[in-house]
Amino acid sequence: MKAAIFEYARADSIAQACSLLAEHGADAKLLAGGQSLVPMMAMRLARPAWLINVNEIAELKGSRRDGAVWVTGAGLRQVDVERDGELARAVPLIRQGLYWVGHVQTKNRGTLGGSLVHADPSAELPLVARTLGASFLLRRSGGERTVPADEFFQAPMMTATEPDECLVEVHWPVWRGERVGSAFDELSIRHGDFAIVAACAQVEIDTAGRCVRAALGIGGAAAVPVAAEAIARSLHGTQLEDATIDAAVESIGQCLEPGSDVHATAEYRIHLARVLAARVLRQARTNATGLARDTRA
């Protein structure tokens, strides 16, 4: 349970991290909070020849509104993201998802970007990013590019990030309407464990109570988090009555490809996805109808 030997460098800027990556490429790993990478190294599932510590890079820790998106630095600690009241008002699903992540000791260390690039298919932050259609700013020496969430998550523990790229920022769409509500729910064996299935939703309603916009996502039931776009679209123009929601999520299995394991069969995962999807849509509707925008689940 001790990590294999590695060479180590501390990067003090994004540019320095990128040039170290350019030099060591596929042999190197960026070390952020280490809450996923270090256990994998302890179990020798990961043996990077180089670790590049990006924890001390101040440029990676910004959080600001920029027009229609909220920009978060990839190096922000999960605990700081969770406590950011302005962010919670602008993109409430992030805090609602983080409620389910790990424990205080891991959130004090774990970063936003680290969880996203680790890309566990049942992790909460990737699910929120996919559901809302966040985008990812990746930088390498001499260039940068933006990748949308539907292209970013490619397979379990695999993202579009190339070995010489560093995730710098995540851009979260802000729904500007007055009546926006969201909710996150999941089933896990114990609090803080990875979800067996997780679901989240965000809806916007007009003054007549009609749904004008909806997003629904399911985690833990496919190789990557899934945005159930057809179901979300089918809710547009409805009053989001319980019966409408139940009918809409009936077919949710069509967009999922769950596996079976010791915790749950594929069939049970689809059942859970249906139950949780209906639950988060109802809760999102209730939160949207509330007088003030509710930032809690």
Added chain:
Amino acid sequence: MNEPISSVCITVNGVEHRCEVPTRLSLVDFLRETVRLTGTHVGCEHGICGACSVILDGDPVRSCLMFAVQADGHSITTVEGLANADGSMSVLQDSFCETHGLQCGYCTPGMLVATHSLLKTNPNPTAGEIRDAISGNLCRCTGYQQIVEAVQLAARRVAAGNGNR
């Protein structure tokens, strides 16, 4: 490949330690084997049990999930640093004894670090909040109930001003 070595300067319970360590040395092994403070326990070594919890720059973290090099320039408080200045037990530690909040004691340093941190930000936690704060710490002996009672007792004692009974 030779063992890569790094030099670090880490403050532990107020004392600065400058030394050369293997780069892959975990923070918990640094504390136990280099600094020789064995109060911090090491259980699973991969972030599950919480026995290795320490306070890093004021916040509880798992010391098996950090390499000592990452703590370079930072401050650590271990369970040894939670006792009163004269070496006697803190109110929280004493409350664990009072309520039988430990049996074998393996989880205790992690429990103390977690609940000490809780009480610092929330001096009067509910039972639910206490359970949430120790949700990342496993105890195979107590069934957790007496640990929750210990924290409640400590909170009451501090509030009543009779910290050092």
